[in-house]
Amino acid sequence: MKLFLREIPTLSETEVEVRFRERDQEVDNLVRSISSSGDALAGINDKGDTEMVYVSQILYIEAVDRDVFAYKASGVYRIRKTLYELEDDLREKLFVRISKSTIVNIKAIKSIAPEDFRRIKLLLNNGEYLVVSRSYANDFKSAIGMKGGSEK
Amino acid sequence: MNRSRVKFSLIRSLPITAGTFILSIVLSAVGAIIDGGLIDPWHILVIFGMFIIIGVVNFFRVFIDDSKWARSKPSVVKNFIFGPIYFTLAMAFTIYVTGGVYFPYLIGMGLLFLAIFMIMQTVTYFVAKKKTDQMNDALKIFLKEHEVNED
Numbered sequence: 001m002k003l004f005l006r007e008i009p010t011l012s013e014t015e016v017e018v019r020f021r022e023r024d025q026e027v028d029n030l031v032r033s034i035s036s037s038g039d040a041l042a043g044i045n046d047k048g049d050t051e052m053v054y055v056s057q058i059l060y061i062e063a064v065d066r067d068v069f070a071y072k073a074s075g076v077y078r079i080r081k082t083l084y085e086l087e088d089d090l091r092e093k094l095f096v097r098i099s100k101s102t103i104v105n106i107k108a109i110k111s112i113a114p115e116d117f118r119r120i121k122l123l124l125n126n127g128e129y130l131v132v133s134r135s136y137a138n139d140f141k142s143a144i145g146m147k148g149g150s151e152k
Numbered sequence: 153m154n155r156s157r158v159k160f161s162l163i164r165s166l167p168i169t170a171g172t173f174i175l176s177i178v179l180s181a182v183g184a185i186i187d188g189g190l191i192d193p194w195h196i197l198v199i200f201g202m203f204i205i206i207g208v209v210n211f212f213r214v215f216i217d218d219s220k221w222a223r224s225k226p227s228v229v230k231n232f233i234f235g236p237i238y239f240t241l242a243m244a245f246t247i248y249v250t251g252g253v254y255f256p257y258l259i260g261m262g263l264l265f266l267a268i269f270m271i272m273q274t275v276t277y278f279v280a281k282k283k284t285d286q287m288n289d290a291l292k293i294f295l296k297e298h299e300v301n302e303d
Contacts, residue, residue: 094298106291106294106295106298107295107298109291111288111291112284112287112288112291113226113280113283113284113287114280114283114284114287115227116217116227120287121223129220129223129224131223141287141290144287144290144291144294145290145293145294145297146286146287146290
């Protein structure tokens with residue numbers, strides 16, 4: 001693999017172009033690494049070890065009692081931040097609040113369906129279901145660009 | 153049973169049961185005014201007893217709603233399970249209060265329930281389907297707009 005770095009002062013933001021003959025595991029890993037570079041949280045795994053959890057790999061974040069947990073497809077990590085802090089930090093990374101205790105990664109949503117009492121049901125990429133509570137349903141709709149969601 | 157799920161189901165089902173209980177008392181009063189009769193105090197107790205049973209059914213409905221099985225099914229499926237239970241309870245109560253079974257009335261009520269229930273569920277299904285399609289289209293567009301440019 002060849003690596004070229006070129007400084008172009010006129011660019012408004014950093015651009016990365018990956019050229020490949022065939023899309024293989026190496027290319028996928030490269031794309032994943034680039035996508036998630038600089039977007040990591042320190043998370044404590046079930047063994048008590050601290051690991052860097054890439055934001056792009058987080059499906060959702062949930063507050064349980066006084067702890068906050070980040071759920072990946074492969075595991076759960078305790079995060080030493082409050083849900084409010086994470087909500088602010090991750091808004092630009094396409095995370096949205098769906099209930100008092102949960103923030104979801106919009107990119108991890110596979111499908112959406114309406115539920116009773118104006119709630120919304122989300123099916124995540126890992127097959128798990130989450131429910132958007134009635135109070136956050138409009139915010140969620142506007143977050144995905146739907147008409148009828150509340151304007152912010 | 154998970155304690156937090158039980159608590160959540162109780163908190164959610166109680167206001168629904170209390171609300172429908174109050175509504176049934178008001179409707180009974182309206183019926184008595186139209187009919188020109190008086191409500192038997194015993195019937196109020198019977199209504200209360202019926203709503204305790206309905207409360208238990210509501211609790212299980214909310215409890216099941218929170219399960220993975222129920223979340224993977226459209227809400228119409230749950231209505232098909234619980235609708236006939238509510239109808240049976242209402243009919244049992246009516247038979248008890250009126251003091252006997254009048255079969256043509258029972259069959260008529262059954263057919264009326266079936267017709268209204270089927271129409272309501274069909275409408276609910278198509279409204280929900282339209283909303284589902286709109287939401288998924290919005291999600292699809294949103295994800296396309298924000299996906300990694302892989303040209």
